[in-house]
Amino acid sequence: MTNEEFQKAMLTGLENLNGGQKQLEARLGRVETGQKQLEIGQKQLEAGQKQLDTRLGQVETGQKQLEARLGRVETGQKQLEVRLGRVETGQKQLEAGQKQLDTRLGRVETGQKQLEERLGHVETGQDKIQKTVAVIMEQTAELTEFRQEMRQMLRDIRAVMVKLEMATADNRREITILKASSQ
Numbered sequence: 001m002t003n004e005e006f007q008k009a010m011l012t013g014l015e016n017l018n019g020g021q022k023q024l025e026a027r028l029g030r031v032e033t034g035q036k037q038l039e040i041g042q043k044q045l046e047a048g049q050k051q052l053d054t055r056l057g058q059v060e061t062g063q064k065q066l067e068a069r070l071g072r073v074e075t076g077q078k079q080l081e082v083r084l085g086r087v088e089t090g091q092k093q094l095e096a097g098q099k100q101l102d103t104r105l106g107r108v109e110t111g112q113k114q115l116e117e118r119l120g121h122v123e124t125g126q127d128k129i130q131k132t133v134a135v136i137m138e139q140t141a142e143l144t145e146f147r148q149e150m151r152q153m154l155r156d157i158r159a160v161m162v163k164l165e166m167a168t169a170d171n172r173r174e175i176t177i178l179k180a181s182s183q
Contacts, residue, residue, distance in 0.1 A: 003175050021157050028150045035143045042136050
């Protein structure tokens, strides 16, 4: 192989390396974009988690209010029983009032059951979000590792290119010396 053929082969190799480096840089850019999108998604999930926490607090406040109302209903029932003992003539009115209280208590209990079911749904949603966050964290770790590997590969390619450029420069200098000495 002549020096010119060797130089052409080396230049072709360098061009191929440059093309490979550009492709790797493009892939790295896509990976970094994907990582940013995953981070945005994670922030959105965290915001959703905070909203769920707020809503759970509201549900708990409603539960406490219902319990307070139930306490007032129970207090009213006791007052009715005392009045029933004192006034036998108002017995029919008290029985009607008792039925109303039982109906309201039934509604309160139904509402409490519905709140418990909704709380169960909230907890299920929270579990799903936690699983999703765990998957996102795992993917982020993998993308970070891939990114580091790509950067190391780019450093290695650059080092090889520098060595090739130095070898090419040495070859050109030797060719110039040989041409000068042959004339």
